[in-house]
Amino acid sequence: AIAGRLGEPLVLEQQVKRLLADERANVLVSDFAAQWLHLRRMRSVTRDVNAFPAFDDGLRNALLRETELFLKSQIREDQSVVDLLTADYTFINERLARHYGVENVYGSRFRRVVWEDQRRRGLLGQGSILIVTSLATRTSPVVRGKWILENILGTPPPPPPPDVPELPERSDSGIVKSVRERLEGHRENPVCASCHARMDPLGFALENFDAVGKWRDRDASRARIDTSGVLPDGTAFGGLPELREVLLGRRVEFVATVTEKLLTYALGRGVEFYDRPAIRAIVREASQDDYRWSSVILGVARSLPFQMRRSES
Numbered sequence: 001a002i003a004g005r006l007g008e009p010l011v012l013e014q015q016v017k018r019l020l021a022d023e024r025a026n027v028l029v030s031d032f033a034a035q036w037l038h039l040r041r042m043r044s045v046t047r048d049v050n051a052f053p054a055f056d057d058g059l060r061n062a063l064l065r066e067t068e069l070f071l072k073s074q075i076r077e078d079q080s081v082v083d084l085l086t087a088d089y090t091f092i093n094e095r096l097a098r099h100y101g102v103e104n105v106y107g108s109r110f111r112r113v114v115w116e117d118q119r120r121r122g123l124l125g126q127g128s129i130l131i132v133t134s135l136a137t138r139t140s141p142v143v144r145g146k147w148i149l150e151n152i153l154g155t156p157p158p159p160p161p162p163d164v165p166e167l168p169e170r171s172d173s174g175i176v177k178s179v180r181e182r183l184e185g186h187r188e189n190p191v192c193a194s195c196h197a198r199m200d201p202l203g204f205a206l207e208n209f210d211a212v213g214k215w216r217d218r219d220a221s222r223a224r225i226d227t228s229g230v231l232p233d234g235t236a237f238g239g240l241p242e243l244r245e246v247l248l249g250r251r252v253e254f255v256a257t258v259t260e261k262l263l264t265y266a267l268g269r270g271v272e273f274y275d276r277p278a279i280r281a282i283v284r285e286a287s288q289d290d291y292r293w294s295s296v297i298l299g300v301a302r303s304l305p306f307q308m309r310r311s312e313s
Helices: 009-021 023-036 039-043 057-076 081-085 094-100 127-132 141-151 179-188 190-204 240-248 251-267 273-289 293-302
Strands: 089-092 111-114
Touching (some): 009 023, 009 293, 023 039, 039 127, 057 081, 057 094, 057 127, 081 251, 089 094, 094 127, 127 141, 141 179, 240 251, 251 273
């Protein structure tokens, strides 16, 4: 930098890769993950002690650490950004293994484990994500669906209309309704239907995970959980594994969303309309290298918004 050589493409690439290999780059993982994935909420999340007596600070910290170690491994190993959706491994200790129902994991040390089935693969199966997208007493397909639209597909819905009433928990005959049944009322309202048609199906795919991220087959009403959904364009899926395939079919949208979030983090400001060409260019160039993290991060470092950003005088 002192010699003025950072403007040389080869030198910039060498320095970006050098910095990514440095242990101090771990702050990128913790800070960026907290900002993009809303993990800062984990510090203040509360749960109803009667409904979820096992949720405590030990579990909270373990879940947060899992996601940080997972993202760190993805960046360190220079995986494709798309692997965030499908990776078949994670990092757990004994406390988290009990929570997830994994056997033969003992001690406080986190170790890498491979998932034997499709349930928890990728970010969408991690407890931290499932917790920050739930309410204190129950899951919320609406919140989870909105989170996927904002942070995976980059198509946030508009804000809800004012004075939306609470969903009734029981039918007129006093029978406890499932969450899916409660949300049907919103979809019958034309004002609410357009947004809920986008959010609810995505959230339903995650309903096998309760409000603390544990697997379940039945919800609080004891009804068997239906995780199927149909998107507004007619795309149907039968649960989270099939939703992952749908998201993989929209991988360019996902990589563009991650790039936008990364550029926001790098610039320290929100992305504006005039930044969109730079984002598209970064994604287009990274596609030639299977969307690897190094390509995306180097693209951000080379971009006009990053290189021409204003500094405090």
